Amino acid sequence: MTNIRKVAELAGVSVATVSRALKSPDIVSPTTREKVLKAVDQAGYKPNLMAVQFRSQRTYNLVVLVPTIANTFFARVISGIQEAAQERGYGVLLCNTLGDEAMETQYASLVTTRQADGVIQLRAFNPFSDNAFPAGAALPMINACEVLDDAPCPTVKLDNRAAAREVTEHLIALGHRRIGMIKGPRRSPLTRDRQLGYQDALSAAGIAVDERLLCPGDFTPLAGYQAAETLIALAERPTAIFCESDEMAIGAMSRIKEAGLRVPDDISVAGFDDIAFASYTDPPLTTIAQPAEAFGREAVAMLIDVLEGQKVDNLVMPYTLLTRASTAPCQL
Amino acid sequence: MTNIRKVAELAGVSVATVSRALKSPDIVSPTTREKVLKAVDQAGYKPNLMAVQFRSQRTYNLVVLVPTIANTFFARVISGIQEAAQERGYGVLLCNTLGDEAMETQYASLVTTRQADGVIQLRAFNPFSDNAFPAGAALPMINACEVLDDAPCPTVKLDNRAAAREVTEHLIALGHRRIGMIKGPRRSPLTRDRQLGYQDALSAAGIAVDERLLCPGDFTPLAGYQAAETLIALAERPTAIFCESDEMAIGAMSRIKEAGLRVPDDISVAGFDDIAFASYTDPPLTTIAQPAEAFGREAVAMLIDVLEGQKVDNLVMPYTLLTRASTAPCQL
DNA sequence: ACCGCAAATGTAACCGGTTACATTGCTTTT
DNA sequence: AAAAGCAATGTAACCGGTTACATTTGCGGT
The missing domain is CATH 3.40.50.2300 (Response regulator)
Structure with missing residues (x-):
């Protein structure tokens, strides 16, 4: 396995310098930087993100709890989530819960076991409400689409x-x-x-x-x-x-x-x-x-704001009545 | 943060003993095991899975590359993937690629950066074919539904x-x-x-x-x-x-x-x-x-077999012609 | 020539588990 | 009673990065 130490050896510098050359290029000398980049290339080095994540205690993964992706509407919401998450450098861990509360709780606990940073819940159920989560409400979550009346977190919904x-x-x-x-x-x-x-x-x-x-x-x-x-x-x-x-x-x-x-x-x-x-x-x-896609995008934006410690407000999305041919004047 | 050391301290044992009490209960004495479990409970200890994964170099995540989940058929396949993955203790990292090859390659490289263990590709494109992946074909992947003619990996398809x-x-x-x-x-x-x-x-x-x-x-x-x-x-x-x-x-x-x-x-x-x-x-x-769901389930089963070093064979799934009312004898 | 300061780099602790190896204490064998 | 064996537990290295702190180098000012 090519790790940072191999690269350091190849470049003739210390591991710290390699790390710095890659993360904050401006604080190493141009000569050193070049040496390091060459060594990285030569060794075919890719940082082990598990180590990075472990160190930083951030996974850059979001859990999405969806009742069923077989539903076309949710598929669109997830599309939006996926897209926005990717832009912000987050991955999406999908959970098709079929409305099973035990499963929702189980998946949500990926956050407590540090496999994900936050949760987007698309159903009106608080997976952290269980007494297994004493700090429940404090866990990073956004409730979107179908929201709880007393959601313990920010919400995105329609009127x-x-x-x-x-x-x-x-x-x-x-x-x-x-x-x-x-x-x-x-x-x-x-x-x-x-x-x-x-x-x-x-x-x-x-x-x-x-x-x-x-x-x-x-x-x-x-x-x-x-x-x-x-x-x-x-x-x-x-x-x-x-x-x-x-x-x-x-x-x-x-x-x-x-x-x-x-x-x-x-x-x-x-x-x-x-x-x-x-x-x-x-x-x-x-x-x-x-x-639908905007629901997803907004939920991601809000969740990341929460993760970054910013205060976020609830959001109400707009809707439009589309009049097509399936409705017509009453014939009676 | 309650970590294994806190628990060890509480129970009055070493961290190794705590780890063993949780992972291989049979090799610690019943008395000690009980002490440890009590301490775990008291401290509200949940293992940090990022550390576990980092140590074991397994993420228990699978990347799924799907052209578009807005397509109802793929939504069903993903449903199957999700279900099977969950049963086997794996998470599903979803990537809606919209057929963008750069994006597919980028997501597939989650495997090389150790954020996922393997890839399920639902489109006929080898995200590892790029010369950025010299060891391309060796990376754990399954190609399902729409498969490459010369797929460098096991496939699941229809005739x-x-x-x-x-x-x-x-x-x-x-x-x-x-x-x-x-x-x-x-x-x-x-x-x-x-x-x-x-x-x-x-x-x-x-x-x-x-x-x-x-x-x-x-x-x-x-x-x-x-x-x-x-x-x-x-x-x-x-x-x-x-x-x-x-x-x-x-x-x-x-x-x-x-x-x-x-x-x-x-x-x-x-x-x-x-x-x-x-x-x-x-x-x-x-x-x-x-x-559709079976496609997903089989792909997961095959990928996990690959991850476990087993040899797997290509699979051809059955189909059925359903004759409904949209087809009728020619009127000409 | 000397001091001071900043820039560049190195050293090593650290994250939180797992596990090889070492140690302890007790039982069994001869 | 000494030796051998084994079960239970402890010690510490390790995974691969990041980063606080220490050290070295180079330059300008006096």
């Missing part, structure tokens, strides 16, 4: 309530009164906020909330498919459906068409996320565009 | 040629004679193999290959959309289109319908990959199912 309200208002403006909703996982604050926004819009329009129009889901196409089945089977079926994710909207549209109904003629469908496929569905999907 | 032939034969059996093809990136061996399979099927059926029916693409929905535009504008337009990825098939179907044509009545469409959305498109997509 989900406002966004859901805007979608619902759009449907109401089209004349819809019976608007179904396919929700996300039961205990998610994101689901709760979007439902609140939906209710806000209905209340403002003087429409009563009908519990039968609210279906649980889990953000997958299959869940959307099944929920749509329930909704279209209702005696008074909805004329529009707001889905909390595009993936569910795609599943829902599939089931609606299977039943011989048309989108948007018989039922308007709106989604949330603006995934890549949203403009290629038939008809193209009305949805809320979230700046 | 793309046979699979493409099977899809094309299916279309021919439905009576189609003018079958368009939307290809992948120009220089990809995967694209070449699938095209060969397509040609095999045509030749066997006595159909001449018409160059105008072959459109380049890049696996994205947009590419499929644009390629379909070209194909339906042809004087003699195809009655079926085989797309090298489901994402392109989804884009193509979108453009076909936009032109007022019906799938499969006017044009049959087949894809490749069987992504989650493939069964929710309208109509559901005929495609080749690839065991």
